[in-house]
Amino acid sequence: MALRKGRTARHTILLVGEGASDSAFLKHIKSLYISRGSGVSAKIRNAHGKGPDHVVDYAIRHRQNAAYDRVLALLDADIEMSTAARRRARSKRIQIIKTEPCLEGLLLKILGKYVPPTSAECKARVSDAVPAPLTSPKDYQANFPKDLLDERRDDVTELGRLLDYLLFNCQ
Secondary structure, eight states: OOOOOOOOEEEEEEESSHHHHHHHHHHHHEEEEETSSSSSEEEEEEOOSSOHHHHHHHHHHHHSSSSSSSSEEEEEEEEEHEEEEEHHHHHTTTTEEEEEESSHHHHHHTOOOOOOHHHHHHHHHHHHHSSSOOOOHHHHHHHSSSHHHHTTTTTOHHHHHHHHHHHTTOO
């Protein structure tokens, strides 16, 4: 009896979100851009907040458990990362993408709306623009379809970097 040839991933990536909304957004992006059999395997983890230093350490711990080709941490820029954490991330080859001032700011940029300077204002403005709680990937489907993301990726730097990194279009 002939053995069935299994699928193998040519590239593996670990995506770490700072919180539930970040992880849900990353899962939504993954569902749109990485299809079965594409040769890319992406795992998404939720670091459950606690600031950027914790997220970097969380990514480092998870990188040690498996051999990922790439590791990316999506962080809010409203809390400054320590120099030591930045150094650890660089030494462990963890790509950091900061959203200004938070994930909701990135979402507002994608929607082409004004981005307030504080996280609290961004969260209030997003809740006005998007009625869903944004803690599940399905909450993003109606408001952030693939064609919108493709259209906005050149205008929204963080989105472009995220997609390029996810699709192995950059070094």
